[in-house]
Amino acid sequence: MKVQRLNVYNQDPDNQVNNEYVTPRDAFKQPCLQMIVGQRTSGKSYLTSKVLAQAKKDKTFDKIYIITPSFNSNKAYFGKYIDEEDVFEPTKESISQVIAKVEQDRDEFEEYLAETEMYKEFNKKFREKSQLTDDELMMYYEKGFFHEKPKWKYGKEEPPKSLLILDDCLGSPAILQSSGLTKIATLNRHIAPLKENHSNRSACGLAVIILSQSYKMQNGISRVLRENLSLLTLFKNKQEAQVKAIKEELANVVDEELFNKAYEYATREKYGSLTVDFNPKCGTKVFRKNLNEVIMFEQLPCECKK
Numbered sequence: 001m002k003v004q005r006l007n008v009y010n011q012d013p014d015n016q017v018n019n020e021y022v023t024p025r026d027a028f029k030q031p032c033l034q035m036i037v038g039q040r041t042s043g044k045s046y047l048t049s050k051v052l053a054q055a056k057k058d059k060t061f062d063k064i065y066i067i068t069p070s071f072n073s074n075k076a077y078f079g080k081y082i083d084e085e086d087v088f089e090p091t092k093e094s095i096s097q098v099i100a101k102v103e104q105d106r107d108e109f110e111e112y113l114a115e116t117e118m119y120k121e122f123n124k125k126f127r128e129k130s131q132l133t134d135d136e137l138m139m140y141y142e143k144g145f146f147h148e149k150p151k152w153k154y155g156k157e158e159p160p161k162s163l164l165i166l167d168d169c170l171g172s173p174a175i176l177q178s179s180g181l182t183k184i185a186t187l188n189r190h191i192a193p194l195k196e197n198h199s200n201r202s203a204c205g206l207a208v209i210i211l212s213q214s215y216k217m218q219n220g221i222s223r224v225l226r227e228n229l230s231l232l233t234l235f236k237n238k239q240e241a242q243v244k245a246i247k248e249e250l251a252n253v254v255d256e257e258l259f260n261k262a263y264e265y266a267t268r269e270k271y272g273s274l275t276v277d278f279n280p281k282c283g284t285k286v287f288r289k290n291l292n293e294v295i296m297f298e299q300l301p302c303e304c305k306k
Helices: 046-058 072-078 096-128 135-141 181-191 224-228 240-250 256-267
Strands: 032-036 063-067 164-168 195-200 202-205 207-212 231-235 273-277 288-289 293-295
Touching: 032 046, 032 181, 046 072, 046 164, 046 195, 046 207, 063 096, 096 164, 096 181, 096 195, 135 224, 164 273, 181 207, 181 224, 224 240, 231 240, 231 256, 240 256, 256 273, 256 288, 256 293
Parallel strands: 032 207, 032 231, 063 164, 164 207
Antiparallel strands: 195 202, 231 273, 273 288, 288 293
8 A cells, every 4th residue: 555645735723712711620621511410309409519619719700690490499509609680581582691691791801802902002192192182082081091991890801701501491491492502502612702812712602501300301402412512410310211312322422331330330329420521631531420530441541742
C-alpha cells in the first residue's frame, strides 16, 4: 500500500473559541446539557442543590433560572441560589422567556462594552485637554463618566453565564408545547450569540439541567434532547424497561460492560447516583458516583495533555 499526502484540507480551524465557561479542573464542563433521572424521593433535588452549592463557590453562573410548579416545596434545596423573580411556571412560553432574559443580559453586556470604549475616549480627551462640545459634555455627564468608569453588574468582564433548571415539568406545556426546548437541546452552548467574540466565547450560552422521574416515556423528554446530553445522572431504577432503554441509547457512546459495572457500584447504596460524562475533561472521568467519586477503569486511560 502506498500513501500520498495532498496539499489540500490542511488549514486548522480557529480553536480560540470554545464557548465554555471557566470551571475548576475536577468540575464538569459548562454550559452542560444534563438530565438527572430518578424516581420520587430518590434524591434528585438534593443532588442538584450540591451542584448549585459548588457552582456558587466557583462562581460558575451569574444567573440561575428554574421552571417548576413546585418551587415553594423545594426552597430548602434551591432557595439560597435562585431569586424568586427567576422562577417560572411551566408554560409553553416559559423556556422562551428564560432565553429572552439571557439575551437581555447579553444586550446589557454589549452595551457595557460600548460604554467602556466610550469611557476610554472620554479619558483620552480629558487627559489631552481636548475641547468638548456641549453635547459631549452632557453625554459624558449623563453616563456618569465624571464620577466613575462603567461597571459590569456581574463583576468580572465576561459574557453572562446562565443555568436553567427544569423540575417537575414532565407532561407540562413547557415540555410538550415549547419550541424553546428543541432550541436548548441542540444549541444551548450557542444561545444569545455575541456581536464579537469575547473570553473565548462567541455566545453567552445556557447550561440546562432537567430533573425527571423517567428517562424515556410518552410525552416525555425527546430523543433529540437525550442524544445531545453532555451529562446523564441516574439513580437506581427498578424498572427493567427503563434501564434497557438507557443502555440501548448509550450503546454507541459508552461501553455497556463498563456502564453495567459503574451503575451497579454507584447505585447499590440508598440515594447513590451514577453520572456519565459524555465529554469529560479527562478520559478517566467518564463515570462518577455521587458527582465527586470517579469510577476508573483500565479501559479508560488518561488522555490529559501533560
